[in-house]
Amino acid sequence: MYQVLFIIFPNRAINRENLGVACNIALLLEQLRLIMKHHAFVRSVAPRFLSYKPHSDISPPSGPRFSQYLYFLFAPTLIYRDEYPRTKKIRWKFVIQNFAQVGLVIFYFAFILEQFVAPVFYTFGTQPFEPMWFVKNIIDASIPGILFFISTNYLLLHAWMNAWAEMLRFADRLFYKDWWNSTSYRMYHRTWNVVVQDWLYAYIYKDMYEIVVPRNKSLATFTVFLISAIWHEYIIAFAFRFFYPVLLVQFCGVGSILVLCNVLVGNISIWVSFCIGNGILVSLYATEYYARYNCSPYSDYYADLLLPRSWNCQRQLAV
Template sequence: MEAEASQTSVREVAGDRVSTLPEDKKKPTPDVLELKERIQQLQTEAVEQLEQKLQQLVEEALRVAEVAATPPSPSHHLLYDDAKYRNRTLKLGFSTIFWNFGGLHIVMATWASMQLAVFALFIAFCHWASFRVSLPISGFQRQLLDNSALIVLIACKVGFLVLPVHVIQYNQLPPISVMILLCEQMRMIMKSYAFLRSQVPKVKMFKPHTDATDVLLPDFNHFVYFMFAPALVYRDSYPRTKEIRWKVALWHLTEVFGVIFFISFLFERSLVPMFRNFGKQQLSPKEMVVAIFGSMVPSLTVMLCVFYCILHAWMNAFAEITRFADRMFYKDWWNVNSYGAYYRNWNVVVHDWLYTYVYKDLSELLGGKRRTILAVFSLSAIVHEYILTFMFGFCYPMLFMAFEVFSVGLMFVSRDRLPGSNLLMWLLFTIGTGLLISLYMMEWFARRHCPRFIDSTWDFFVPRSWFCSPLTSE
């Protein structure tokens, strides 16, 4: 009996142990419970902190946007006009377009007068050539005729230069209208010079006993075609297409208007707001540097748009209308590794004219290659500065200095073998373009906000932005 009782107690104790083991495993220890509670608490705290951080970021963004919408002194919001800030007028560039193209009827009338003068020059050349052929080969009469024709030609060219400038000054034309008129003036001068440079030697070498007279005098219709064709080098014939693709021409003209609108939008939204208060209040060096560097990307975009508008859209439109088959108006200048290649590929039309009629003739007179290149760059710089001077209404030869000093020097330094030349060219092009546009815009607004400090004609040449708005220390 005692043995059975002992076995029963052992089984009961064993059973209790067996039955209690799963229960011990099922019940978590106090350390595990505390750990789980701590993890849940940390998760809750992390979510709360993240929500607070996002709320702070949203509030900060709203505060910055509110501050940016308030027009501060030198740099202010780029979408709204200062004077009409409460109305929040969105500026899309239309006002800039309408103002810059003001007086377009005067431009067209002056352009027609210049074109008629060029046609009169052609008629005068034909009379001079016919009369010269009838004179004896050797004698005083031909020399007198040639000298008289040269004097008349110089007088006509001087009048051709003075007339548009007088119209500009008298009517106070806006910048884009001035640019159109002066660019057309230069185009007609270059085309008429190319025609005379090509035909006058033929007349002088003409032999009446062996050469035909009808070959001597060019066709007037061909001369008219040359005046409107997108080419500056005169040829007796040009490659022509079979038909006019009017859809292509209309598309390129649409691109011209679209790019003009986009350039105006960039000026009103990104460039003008940075400098419109220049001269009204003093700037700190930090604000000046921020404004210049902030204008580099918009300035580069403007220059690329001008390139596309003129050398691609406009030239291809006129090439299609005139059935001009040679469409190489530019090459891949964006891939070049030197400034020399850049200037050869940027504007092939002007480069061919400079090489054919200026570089070749000056190389025979000056001899050295570098001196000839310097003379060609000087001529190009003078023409560019001439257009900008009357376009803005003041002489501020920053572009002339860029051509004469930096461009010529970089053209001789940045060779094709220099590693990283393409990246260096783009970097300098971006910085130089932004700096030039910033300087011209600062001088433009200084001329409108600052009083004259020199009451004479020297005010036209002395930069007012250097004296009227001195930098202040922060």
């Protein structure tokens, strides 16, 4: 119930205040981070007390102190432990450098949007377009798409995580591995975000594999992809205020199949797919975003909520 309420109330606040996309994404990411942390905390601590029998010879479990819980809430990890390896001192110069890089990357995001995305898509819905316009812009959008992809990885998993790790003297700095050298999609998903990957493995995959569907590796893996895809799509849907499940199809459909097959496609093929996949995401989401401004809504409320308005734009112009 606590987790459900933690989803409902922030979303109501986001819709009521009518915040911008960037603010929505920041709030939703923080919401998701706290949900994952609280699940990890309860999942790790509860078995100690559930397995304890009051009249047995086993000593009662020592519950985590509030200071340990509070440290976990801010530590750059999603796996709960009572104690973590710590460094001896804080290098404040290193902290300032990383936070400065966070600020620079945010300005770089704005530059990419203003130079490569907005000038191309802001007129969608105001004039007719040929079908080849969509194909051309998917190809062109691969440039801002891959720039967004790399910059987001650097901002969150390098600069932001290292800054907080240094301030909290958190010694385990393995937030990502060499995902850019991946030769298969399974290798990529295991290396590009170690923080989230560890949480998914410890609290979703293992519970599915050992408890829910014993020894069914394929179903456990698919469940991990389904949950991850739903959360990604949830953030985009509430941040942009429309439902357009492109990422859900890419992540849960195509992505899960490629990982389950575990085909060695080669590093060049991986990077080509990154460019094309991110180009599709940027192109379709930007098209729908500006269609919400320039195109008339569907007459039915639920149809307008669930169906992309960009599908109906060209038909309206033809009429």
